[in-house]
Amino acid sequence: MLRVAIMVVFLLAGPVPALAQGWYEPQRGTDLRAALMDALRPHAVWLLGAPVEFVVHDLRVSGNLGFASVSPQRPGGGEISLWQTPGYARGEIDPQGMEGGTTMQALYVRSGRTWVAVHWAMGASDVWYAYGPICTVWRPVIPEACRGM
Numbered sequence: 001m002l003r004v005a006i007m008v009v010f011l012l013a014g015p016v017p018a019l020a021q022g023w024y025e026p027q028r029g030t031d032l033r034a035a036l037m038d039a040l041r042p043h044a045v046w047l048l049g050a051p052v053e054f055v056v057h058d059l060r061v062s063g064n065l066g067f068a069s070v071s072p073q074r075p076g077g078g079e080i081s082l083w084q085t086p087g088y089a090r091g092e093i094d095p096q097g098m099e100g101g102t103t104m105q106a107l108y109v110r111s112g113r114t115w116v117a118v119h120w121a122m123g124a125s126d127v128w129y130a131y132g133p134i135c136t137v138w139r140p141v142i143p144e145a146c147r148g149m
Contacts, residue, residue: 023062023141033059036066039115040106044072047087047122048080048102057103062140066108066115067129071101072122098123105129107138 026033037054044052054070074080080102082088082095106120107129121128127145129138135146 099125
């Protein structure tokens with residue numbers, strides 16, 4: 001009976017859903033969270049112009065793999081007009097075709113001490129990472145997207 005009580009206390013005290021999935025969310029203010037955002041920032045700046053900060057919707061790490069779903073914005077919460085961006089000026093983005101707006105998703109790999117956003121998308125209207133070859137590697141951080149694959 002004591003074992004059951006201890007298990008119940010442990011289950012209620014910790015972030016069990018994330019741990020049961022095999023991933024965890026790096027907390028605000030940690031070096032890991034900053035490293036993940038810094039790995040994605042150059043891609044956002046290339047398309048949107050500087051400066052860019054992120055509103056984090058979902059951030060997951062499992063071992064040397066990571067996943068993020070974020071919304072870029074100007075510091076302090078300023079909205080980014082896609083029509084006024086370097087990516088639009090170069091013809092690299094089409095604001096009318098970006099149903100997801102500036103929302104970005106990224107899949108990361110840690111290489112040594114550095115995180116690299118190896119796959120990423122901005123403005124996607126579908127779950128582009130729910131794809132067999134991607135799931136083969138990143139399933140630990142996107143298990144719900146990889147169901148049935």
